[in-house]
Structures are given as structure tokens and as C-alpha cells.
Amino acid sequence: MAGPIEDSKAQHPAFYAIVVMLIIMAVGPIVLMFVNSFKLDVDIISGTSGLLFLPTIQNYETALCDILPYELEHLDFCGLKFGGAFINSLIIALVSTVLTLVIGCMAAYALVRFRFMGRDTASGTTLMVRMVPPAVLLVPVFGLWNNEFCISKSSWLGEIIRDNFGGRGDVCLAGTHSGIILIYVAMNLPFVIWILQSFIVQVPRQLEEAARMDGAGPFQVFFKVVLPLIKPGLAAAAIFTFRIAWNEYLLASALSDRDTKTVPILIVNNMSEFNVEWGVIMATGMLLAIPPIIFTLFASRQIITGMTAGAVKG
Amino acid sequence: MRATNFNRLTPYLFLAPALVIMVLALLYPLGYMVYGSFRDWDPSQSLGESEFTGLANYVTLWNDANFRESVGVTLKFAVSVVSVEMLLGVGLALLLDRNLRGMSILRTLFILPMMIAPVVVGLVWRYMYHPTVGVFNRTLKSVGLESVDWLGQHALLSVIIADIWQWTPFIFILSLAALQSLPRSALEAARIDGATGWQQIIYIKLPLMMPVLIVTGLLRLIDAFKVLEVILVMTEGGPGLSTEILALRISRTATEFRELGVAAAMSNYLLILLMLLTLFMLAYNRWQEYRAAKAQRIMEGGV
Numbered sequence: 027m028a029g030p031i032e033d034s035k036a037q038h039p040a041f042y043a044i045v046v047m048l049i050i051m052a053v054g055p056i057v058l059m060f061v062n063s064f065k066l067d068v069d070i071i072s073g074t075s076g077l078l079f080l081p082t083i084q085n086y087e088t089a090l091c092d093i094l095p096y097e098l099e100h101l102d103f104c105g106l107k108f109g110g111a112f113i114n115s116l117i118i119a120l121v122s123t124v125l126t127l128v129i130g131c132m133a134a135y136a137l138v139r140f141r142f143m144g145r146d147t148a149s150g151t152t153l154m155v156r157m158v159p160p161a162v163l164l165v166p167v168f169g170l171w172n173n174e175f176c177i178s179k180s181s182w183l184g185e186i187i188r189d190n191f192g193g194r195g196d197v198c199l200a201g202t203h204s205g206i207i208l209i210y211v212a213m214n215l216p217f218v219i220w221i222l223q224s225f226i227v228q229v230p231r232q233l234e235e236a237a238r239m240d241g242a243g244p245f246q247v248f249f250k251v252v253l254p255l256i257k258p259g260l261a262a263a264a265i266f267t268f269r270i271a272w273n274e275y276l277l278a279s280a281l282s283d284r285d286t287k288t289v290p291i292l293i294v295n296n297m298s299e300f301n302v303e304w305g306v307i308m309a310t311g312m313l314l315a316i317p318p319i320i321f322t323l324f325a326s327r328q329i330i331t332g333m334t335a336g337a338v339k340g
Numbered sequence: 341m342r343a344t345n346f347n348r349l350t351p352y353l354f355l356a357p358a359l360v361i362m363v364l365a366l367l368y369p370l371g372y373m374v375y376g377s378f379r380d381w382d383p384s385q386s387l388g389e390s391e392f393t394g395l396a397n398y399v400t401l402w403n404d405a406n407f408r409e410s411v412g413v414t415l416k417f418a419v420s421v422v423s424v425e426m427l428l429g430v431g432l433a434l435l436l437d438r439n440l441r442g443m444s445i446l447r448t449l450f451i452l453p454m455m456i457a458p459v460v461v462g463l464v465w466r467y468m469y470h471p472t473v474g475v476f477n478r479t480l481k482s483v484g485l486e487s488v489d490w491l492g493q494h495a496l497l498s499v500i501i502a503d504i505w506q507w508t509p510f511i512f513i514l515s516l517a518a519l520q521s522l523p524r525s526a527l528e529a530a531r532i533d534g535a536t537g538w539q540q541i542i543y544i545k546l547p548l549m550m551p552v553l554i555v556t557g558l559l560r561l562i563d564a565f566k567v568l569e570v571i572l573v574m575t576e577g578g579p580g581l582s583t584e585i586l587a588l589r590i591s592r593t594a595t596e597f598r599e600l601g602v603a604a605a606m607s608n609y610l611l612i613l614l615m616l617l618t619l620f621m622l623a624y625n626r627w628q629e630y631r632a633a634k635a636q637r638i639m640e641g642g643v
Contacts, residue, residue, distance in 0.1 A: 037438070045446065048432070052450050052509065055464045058475065062467070071473055133358035140351035148355065155366050157618045159566035161587035162607040165594050166369035169376065173386040212365030215358055244350045273457035275569045276591060290459040290569070297463060297573050304467060311460040318455040326448035329455070333510070334517045 056315070063308040070304045085309035108292060108310055115288040115314075118203055118278075119271040122210040126267045127260060129211070130218035131226075135248055137219065138226045139234075156216040160276045167209055168280045171200040201283035209277055214267045221266070224335045225259030226252065262332025265321050272317060289314045370611075377604035383594075390601070397605035406581060407589070407606065413496065414585045418564035421503045426557050428504070429511025430549075434541055436512075437519045447516075450509035458506075462573025465502040466491070469574070495575050495583045502570060507563075511556055518552040519545065551628045558621040562614055586610050 062070055064081040087098050093109030136142075137149050176198040177184040187197045199205035229252055237251045253260070275290035282291060293310055296302070322329065372387070377397055381390040401407045440446070453461065468474045469490035477487040490498045522545065530544050546553075568587040571577065577584035577592065584592075586606065594603040 037440070044435070045440075049446065049449055051505070052453060055461075055468060055505070056452060056456070058468070059460070059464045129357040129361065132354040136351040136354035140354075142348075142351040145351075148359070151362075151367075153622065154615065154618060155362065157562050157614045158366065158370070158611065159568075159587060159614065161566070161568055161590045162373070162611050163366075163369055164591055165376065165600050165604045165607055166373035167365075168383070168594065169381075169387055169600065170369055170372055208361070208365050212361050215362055219358065244354075248354070269455060273459065275457075275459050275572075280595070290457055293459050293463060294569075294573060297466070298576065304473065307463060308467070311457075311463045315456040315460050318457070319452060322448060322452055322455045326444070326451060329451060330447060330513055330517075333451075334514060 056319075059308050059311055059315075062304065063312045065305055067303060067305045085305040086313070088306050089309045089313065106292070106296070106306065106310075107287075108289070108313070110285075111287050111289045111292045112313065114203070114282075114286055115272060115290075118206050118210065118288060119268050121203070122207045122214070122271045123264055123268045125207070126211045126214045126218050127264055130215050130263065131222050131253070131256070131260065132248070133215070134219045134222035134226055135252060138223050152216045152219050156220065158213075160213065160274065163209065163213070164276060164280055167277060168200075171205050171209075171281055172198055175199040175205075200281050201286060203286055205281050206278055206286065206288075209281070210267075210271045210274065213277075214270055218263045218267060221263050221332055221335055222256065222259050225256040229255050258328055258331060259335070261325060261328040262335070265325060265329055266332060268321070269318055273314075373604045373607055376601055377608050379601050381601040381604070382598050383600055393601070397601045398609075400602060401605055401609070409581050410584050410586055410589045413581065413583065414565065414587075416496065417500060417503075417567070417583075417585055418561055420500055421507070421564050422557060422561045424500075424504050425508045425511050425560060426553070428508045430515045430553065432508075432512045433515035433519055434545065437516060447513060450512060453506045454510055458567070458569035459573055461502065461506055462570040465498070465505075465570070466574045469498055491575055492579055495579060499571050499574055499583050502574065503564070503567060506570070507560065511560065514556045515549065515553065518549045522548050554624060555621060558617060558624075562617050562621075565610065565614055 063085055064083065065079050066082060066084065069079045084100060087094060088100070089106055089108040090112075091098055091104035091109070092107050093113075098104075133148075137145060137152075176196040177187070179185065179196050184197045199208065233251055233255075234247050237247045242250065273290060274288075275294060278288045279291045279294070282288065289310065293307065293314065296307055296310070376387055376390075378392060378394060379387065379390040380393045380396070381387060436443070436446070468476055471477060471487065471489065471492075474490070476490060480487055488494065526544055526548065527540065530540050535543070565585075566587060567585065568591070571583055571585060571588060572591075575583045577588045587610070590603050590606050590610070593599050593606060
């Protein structure tokens with residue numbers, strides 16, 4: 027093998043062979059899922075391998091049966107409520123991303139730009155809670171969201187909610203979109219604050235001071251001067267937050283009820299059954315994977331910057 | 341006067357929303373968990389109604405063979421995953437650190453596996469490992485080899501392979517970034533002195549990259565303890581307890597066995613372990629910064 031150092035323009039052919047193999051290994055499983063999602067189960071099981079099959083969108087139709095405007099011939103009963111779950115996932119992921127970003131960059135700004143009492147504690151705590159796994163939060167969040175974070179049904183607000191939305195018992199966070207959003211925002215904040223700090227540090231102070239000279243208040247300086255300058259950081263943070271909120275399974279499954287199920291829950295529930303319908307499940311998996319894939323293809327540079335900033339200074 | 345008051349309040353105003361949310365939904369739950377871990381608590385009662393049992397949950401776990409096995413599986417999983425990923429990731433970065441056209445496309449494709457949902461990763465690999473339908477056994481069969489019982493006999497290995505597929509790119513990308521920010525002068529000097537490719541790697545590149553590599557490895561190790569969904573979808577912890585990592589056992593103890601107190605104690609064990617790792621990482625970072633600052637001072641003093 028030639029030394030890995032030479033920067034000669036023409037590389038050894040074996041080198042390209044390695045690169046091609048790596049690409050196949052990295053993307054192969056995803057391509058496989060993509061291809062299989064267009065196959066009928068008969069084709070998947072009989073193993074008419076490769077690309078010799080008649081592609082069909084039937085799997086996608088089965089998955090989305092509850093929001094398709096037309097009746098399906100191959101299906102008598104729409105059991106998989108994928109469409110509804112997809113909408114739940116979208117609401118939860120988008121709202122928690124926006125909230126996390128707004129709240130996170132304000133906090134990051136305060137931690138970078140101001141000296142104040144408790145600054146080091148705040149910054150240290152942020153760092154430590156970054157490593158808390160969702161599994162550790164499962165038990166307390168389940169208990170709190172079901173029993174403590176509730177409005178009594180006899181209070182006026184509780185009465186209004188019960189009258190308008192129905193249901194019995196006290197009004198609790200568990201089972202609502204807001205409940206899941208709250209924990210996602212809290213989980214993502216430490217990481218977002220951390221990443222954004224490293225971007226805000228690079229904003230030249232003179233710019234902010236100039237704006238202040240012109241009579242801008244702290245909030246104006248923040249929104250009009252700082253935010254536009256850290257757009258790449260915001261993009262990276264947004265993608266990471268969205269990815270976690272969109273992909274997360276464990277806490278959502280503990281907190282959601284029948285109407286607030288997200289897509290990952292649906293997929294896990296359908297996987298654990300003995301007889302897996304591979305075609306349909308691959309179609310749902312593909313639908314869940316599409317938004318992150320699109321982000322990756324269009325914003326890979328921001329993702330990589332964010333990853334490096336988040337880790338190397340970690 | 342009011343203006344100065346306002347200025348003094350500003351940082352707190354900026355910080356308040358984040359603080360409220362993190363205290364309410366992270367710190368308070370963590371405290372709640374620690375409190376609950378000392379109690380005999382099941383999901384039908386609120387925490388106040390449960391009985392205080394002292395360290396009983398912790399002692400039960402300590403003597404529980406299943407819990408110990410689960411700890412063993414977790415450690416085996418985390419250590420093997422991180423060491424293989426470090427070797428592969430750093431190796432690939434050293435190999436691919438050249439002026440390649442299309443490098444950015446390559447990196448884009450490499451980060452795909454870590455962007456898609458763990459649930460989906462689990463689903464794809466479960467399909468590929470399938471005893472009859474899966475690609476691996478089908479390929480083995482077509483070349484006339486015995487089929488392998490991937491998710492049965494070799495479940496832990498199979499789960500490890502899937503994680504390596506998903507996360508090696510993470511190490512690769514961070515190592516590549518570290519490599520490309522090495523001081524050109526050191527490499528140039530080594531090349532002029534006639535160091536071979538391997539000598540440059542062993543004596544210059546690796547030592548200079550080491551601080552970044554150690555932090556990357558620790559970050560990955562912490563994350564390896566968080567893995568849950570991929571394994572849940574692939575094996576559900578089985579067969580037996582062979583792939584039941586701690587995170588999975590916590591969730592099963594809480595939802596299937598309905599022993600919230602024990603699950604809380606288990607979460608606490610995991611949390612303490614991760615906290616130690618994080619503290620170690622932070623201390624290492626501080627030490628590096630201190631060393632860099634000292635080197636800087638010596639340089640300046642010398643000049």
C-alpha cells in the first residue's frame with residue numbers, strides 16, 4: 027500500500043475500491059429498506075432478489091390509510107393509524123424545536139455575555155445534565171406527569187378543560203402533546219445551550235457595543251444583531267433538536283395515550299408482533315426516516331459543524 | 341437608576357425560561373427519582389402513598405443475579421462498541437485524509453445512519469438478520485454456507501455490529517476534523533526529515549490528536565449507555581437476558597414488572613456511573629486547557 031500521506035492527485039485504484047465499499051456499507055441498509063418498502067410481502071419473502079420486481083405503493087397506502095382521501099381496494103379495515111401518528115410527530119417535533127431554540131439561545135447568550143451571580147453553577151449544571159439518558163428520566167417523568175403535574179378537575183381551569191375536551195379525573199400532563207413537548211424541550215436544552223455558546227463567543231463584541239451606542243436595548247441587540255450572526259449555529263441546533271424529538275421512542279411511549287401516539291411508538295408496537303408485515307413496516311420506517319434524510323442531504327455542513335462544536339469543546 | 345437595575349436583571353431575564361423548564365422537567369424529576377428509589381412504589385399509587393423502605397431497593401438490586409447480568413451485558417456492549425468504533429473511525433480518518441474530490445458527499449452519506457431514528461435502524465437490521473428472509477443468511481446460503489442464527493445465538497454480537505454501523509461515522513468525522521486542524525508546520529517538518537507515512541502517523545498525528553480522541557471516545561462511551569431503541573426493536577433484550585442492557589431493564593422493570601422503586605434505584609446506579617464518566621471527561625478537559633495555557637506561558641517567556 028502506498029503511504030497514506032502523499033497528496034498526489036491520482037489515487038491508487040485500490041483506494042477508490044475502499045471508498046466505494048464504504049459507501050455501500052453506509053448506505054446499503056437504508057437503500058435496502060427503501061427498495062423493500064415498494065415490494066409486496068410475497069416478493070420480500072420469496073426472495074426474488076435484486077431489482078426484479080414490480081414496484082408498488084400499496085405499502086404506503088396501507089400505512090397512510092387513515093388520511094388518504096380515497097378508499098383502498100386491498101384493505102377492508104384501516105388498522106394502522108399511521109397518518110394520525112405522523113401528524114402528532116410533526117406537531118411535537120416542530121413545536122419543541124422552536125421552543126428549545128428560542129429559550130436555548132437566550133440562555134446561551136446570557137451565559138456567554140454577562141457576568142452575574144450563579145453563572146458558573148448554571149453553566150456547570152447545563153453540562154452535567156447533558157449526559158442524563160432518557161431511560162433514567164422514564165420513571166420520574168412517568169410518575170410526575172401522571173400524578174403531580176395536574177390541575178384538579180374542580181378548579182376553574184380544570185373544569186373548563188374537562189367540559190371542552192371530555193375525559194375523567196384530574197387534568198394531567200400525561201397523554202397530552204404539551205406533556206411530551208415539555209420533556210423534549212428540557213432534554214434538548216442543555217445540548218442546544220452548549221452548542222450555541224460556542225457560536226455566540228465568536229460574535230464580535232464591538233458590533234453589540236455599536237448597536238448599544240445607537241440606543242438599542244439588550245433585547246434589541248440580541249434579536250437584531252446577535253441572532254442573524256449565529257444562523258449556522260441555529261441551523262445545526264435546530265436539526266439536532268428536531269432529530270431527537272422526531273426519533274424519540276421511550277418517553278413518548280410512557281407519556282402518550284391513544285390519541286397522541288407518535289410514529290416510533292407505532293413502529294415498535296407493530297414490530298413486536300409475531301408475524302411482521304415487512305413491506306408495510308418498511309414503508310412506515312421510510313416515512314419516519316425521510317425528514318432526517320432530507321435535512322442531512324441539504325444541511326450536512328451545518329450538521330458536521332454542530333457535531334464538532336458540540337463534541338470537541340465538550 | 342431604573343436603567344441600571346434593568347441591566348442587572350437582564351441576564352436573569354434571558355436565563356429565566358431555560359432555568360424554569362430545566363428545573364421543572366429535569367432537576368425536579370431527578371430529585372423525585374432519588375426520593376422514589378428509597379420507597380416501595382408501584383404505578384397505581386402516588387409517591388406520597390408509598391412506603392419508605394430505606395436502602396432496600398438498592399440492596400435487592402445488588403444481590404439480584406439478573407441485574408448483575410444486565411450490568412455485565414451493558415459494560416460488554418459499551419466497551420466493545422467504543423473500542424471497535426474508535427479503531428475503525430480513526431483508521432478511516434487517517435486513510436481518507438487527502439484532497440479528494442467528492443469528500444463532502446462522502447461525509448454526507450456517512451452521517452445518514454446516525455440521523456435516522458434508532459427505531460428505524462433497529463428495524464432495518466432486524467430485517468437483515470432475519471433467519472430466512474434476511475440478506476445475510478440469504479447471501480450465506482447462495483454461496484453454499486451454513487446460515488447463522490444472528491439474533492439468537494449471537495444476539496449480542498449482532499447488536500454490537502449494528503451499533504458500529506450506526507456510530508463509527510461519528511468518530512470518523514470528529515477525527516477527520518481533528519486531523520485537518522493539526523499544525524501544518526509539524527507535519528511539514530517531519531516530511532522534510534524523511535519520516536515515512538507510518539512514522540508520521542505514530543509519532544506526530546496520533547499524539548497531537550490524542551486530546552480530541554480521548555474526549556470523543558468518552559462522549560461515545562456515555563452515549564453507548566443510552567442506547568435502547570435499537571436493541572429493543574432488534575431483540576427486545578433476548579434471547580434470555582443476553583442483550584438486556586441497563587436502559588432496557590429499567591424500562592422493563594417499570595412497565596412490565598411495575599416496580600417503580602426498584603427501577604428508580606436502577607436508574608440511580610446508571611446515573612452515578614454516567615456522572616463519574618462525565619466528571620472524568622470534564623476534569624480531563626480542564627487539565628488539557630491548563631497544560632495548553634502553561635505551554636503558552638513558557639513559549640512567551642522564552643521569546
